[in-house]
Amino acid sequence: MSPNALHDDTAGDGLARRFEVHRPRLRAVAYRMLGSVAEADDAVQEAWLRLQRTGSDGIDELGAWLRTVVSRVCLDMLRSRSSRREEPQGVHVPDPVVGPAEEPGPEQEALLADSVGLALLVILDALDPAERLAFVLHDMFAVPFDEIAALTDRSPAAARQLASRARRRVQGSAPRPDSDPAARRRIVDAFFAAARDGDVEALVAVLAPDVVLRSDGGTRRPAATVEVRGARTVASRAIMFSHMGPWTRRVLVNGMPGVVVAPDGVPETIMAFTVSDGLIVAIDALSDPDRVARLVPSLDTIRSDTDS
The missing domain is CATH 3.10.450.50 (Nuclear Transport Factor 2; Chain: A,)
Known part of the structure; x- marks a missing residue:
């Protein structure tokens, strides 16, 4: 059951409301990780399903717990995607987020603030899955390297190196858009x-x-x-x-x-x-x-x- 559908006084309504508070940020993380609107929604939905199964008892910080779940799901998706690329792929343009030209919505404003244009997402698509996770989580969402290390089964120092390698590739390849x-x-x-x-x-x-x-x-x-x-x-x-x-x-x-x-x-x-x-x-x-x-x-x- 999607949390979007929970607006009545059911037993799970309180948990759903708490999840909804975090959903926009979870979706932002997943979209930048995957470059796919549909897959990002799937990753967020999987986090909701796992939360439903486990409940929030024993979770000290719900936002961090959900971010960890979404990040692991995205990493698995990226690794699966990489394993299927046995032959050279043709041109792939990531899913765009489209909005009105005259009045940017909150999601557009967030993309603009982070300069997450399609040109950058194309570069991110070329990164190793672990590099992409480290770059997105640390450089875009300020997630500490200790947490990234746990997600990638590496030491914090190795996680830092992942982000550093990704950053060099991005800075050397992704154009920086004009600000006006x-x-x-x-x-x-x-x-x-x-x-x-x-x-x-x-x-x-x-x-x-x-x-x-x-x-x-x-x-x-x-x-x-x-x-x-x-x-x-x-x-x-x-x-x-x-x-x-x-x-x-x-x-x-x-x-x-x-x-x-x-x-x-x-x-x-x-x-x-x-x-x-x-x-x-x-x-x-x-x-x-x-x-x-x-x-x-x-x-x-x-x-x-x-x-x-």
Whole structure:
């Protein structure tokens, strides 16, 4: 039984209310660990089920106990995911969190504050599971290394090294977004204006020389799964899809400027833009029909589904 459904005076209602206090933070930890909205919800739900089975008697600090459970579940998921990657994988864009462009919700604000854009999540996907856990828990949530050591069956010193290795990889690979939201949006608007006009030079002017475009079409749209680099290459692809302009709706994607492309009002593609030093350094597009339908069922649900 989900704690969301417990609002009456049942015996478990008090426990459910206590769990609900911690649920947003647990979900934030799980999402950053897994880069998947559905898997994050599964991890949090598993923590609730374990709490139901054990009860809170003997738990000194419920929040820390729940965080430990969620972290262990996420670590198991990451290890299982890694063990299945026997063949090189194609482009994978993590699940985006989509919200209204004009009014960020609490979850969007948290993502923006932590700079947890899709470009960073792509880098986190490349980390070893234990490295990812150490980096997320320590650098994003200030969890002490003693606790991380227990989760990873290592010494505190070894846990510190895990986080340090992950931090070096992130700092060397993940772009740091510009801090001014209005300036970021102006650059993205200029990108779409240039694409609409078919102006390659104007497109190149707003793209970093080594800009990367990642597009994940999923198994049902393999032709839409590509990764290309370089300003002129990305500009050429943008011109090819200039017809999307009338169907775009401005949104925030993980706190960064983005759009939802929705022909006839049906969401088809989610695009996020990372702007650093006044130029677009990464474009992450998700056009997997199954995931887009789950993450943004309709334009009307952008506010209600992502601000909860």
